[in-house]
Amino acid sequence: EMHHLRASYNYPSLWHPAVLWVPVGLGLAALAAGWSLRRHLPAPVLWFVLGAPIVGILSIPFAWLTMEQLRLFLMAQLQPARAIAFMYSLAIPVILGTGVLKARKGRWLASWFCFVAGFSIPFCNQLVFFAGANGWPTARFRYLWAPALALLALLVFWLWKRLRPVAILLLVLLSVAPFGVLREVLGTNAFATDARTPQVAELAAWARVNTPADAVFAFPGFGRGSQPGVFRSQALRAVYTDWKSGGQVNFNADFARLWWQRWNEVMTAKEFSVDHAPRLMELGIDYVVIPPAQAPAEPTALFRNDSFAAYRTQDLAQAAGATRP
Numbered sequence: 149e150m151h152h153l154r155a156s157y158n159y160p161s162l163w164h165p166a167v168l169w170v171p172v173g174l175g176l177a178a179l180a181a182g183w184s185l186r187r188h189l190p191a192p193v194l195w196f197v198l199g200a201p202i203v204g205i206l207s208i209p210f211a212w213l214t215m216e217q218l219r220l221f222l223m224a225q226l227q228p229a230r231a232i233a234f235m236y237s238l239a240i241p242v243i244l245g246t247g248v249l250k251a252r253k254g255r256w257l258a259s260w261f262c263f264v265a266g267f268s269i270p271f272c273n274q275l276v277f278f279a280g281a282n283g284w285p286t287a288r289f290r291y292l293w294a295p296a297l298a299l300l301a302l303l304v305f306w307l308w309k310r311l312r313p314v315a316i317l318l319l320v321l322l323s324v325a326p327f328g329v330l331r332e333v334l335g336t337n338a339f340a341t342d343a344r345t346p347q348v349a350e351l352a353a354w355a356r357v358n359t360p361a362d363a364v365f366a367f368p369g370f371g372r373g374s375q376p377g378v379f380r381s382q383a384l385r386a387v388y389t390d391w392k393s394g395g396q397v398n399f400n401a402d403f404a405r406l407w408w409q410r411w412n413e414v415m416t417a418k419e420f421s422v423d424h425a426p427r428l429m430e431l432g433i434d435y436v437v438i439p440p441a442q443a444p445a446e447p448t449a450l451f452r453n454d455s456f457a458a459y460r461t462q463d464l465a466q467a468a469g470a471t472r473p
Contacts, residue, residue: 160216204232225399389414
């Protein structure tokens with residue numbers, strides 16, 4: 149149950165359809181592109197180019213068999229389905245390499261299609277491992293970026309023997325353009341929103357100066373957010389439990405049971421109430437950090453900014469006692 153909740157990426161039957169079928173499509177495309185390059189690659193490289201997509205595709209049924217049918221705990225630690233990362237790391241350079249080969253042969257249209265395919269992989273949010281995590285980009289003309297960069301790639305080859313300095317400049321631009329388009333134009337971060345915000349840094353700086361080094365913090369109200377883990381690393385303070393650390397349920401059954409117990413004790417309530425404070429105090433939690441919208445009127449927060457309100461658990465427990473009839 150804990151694995152299905154916290155480590156669903158290990159179970160192909162739980163994947164979004166795009167996560168299941170897109171790697172297979174990319175693997176087949178990488179195989180076709182690699183086969184077209186077979187006469188131009190050294191034998192060891194060719195074996196890798198052809199073998200990695202096959203391993204990636206076969207890892208899906210292998211994970212289904214070992215994780216879901218045989219229920220082998222060792223497979224939860226090896227996580228075989230992560231081999232589908234081959235589809236993304238290999239498909240782009242191999243498909244673009246095929247475009248380079250066709251451009252050198254003067255097959256411009258075929259080369260353009262290869263470049264479009266290669267550049268489309270990072271520009272399409274449905275192709276990232278966590279499909280649909282951030283939704284489709286909302287920028288206008290988003291579908292035109294890959295064809296435009298493909299045209300720029302063809303222009304580099306056309307200018308190489310005519311105006312090489314210009315071609316070199318365009319090649320440098322082509323190398324960095326996808327990163328700028330992804331972040332600045334499409335507003336896309338492939339896997340997750342970065343939680344290292346100024347607000348977390350402010351909270352961590354306050355905790356390092358104003359709380360004991362062995363203080364234990366809890367973050368009820370933040371659910372599966374990654375803010376507690378960032379706080380832990382920046383403030384050098386213990387966090388009672390958080391979603392990110394639950395990823396270790398793959399490796400240790402005793403840890404999994406302890407994490408599951410702590411998660412249910414602290415993090416499952418939809419809203420924080422001061423009535424929870426006495427129990428949190430019994431658990432050894434010294435400080436509680438909650439969203440400002442859930443902050444009680446009393447007592448006054450020890451620290452507060454736009455994203456966090458921090459309290460001493462003992463103060464909240466005393467407030468809970470004073471407000472009970």
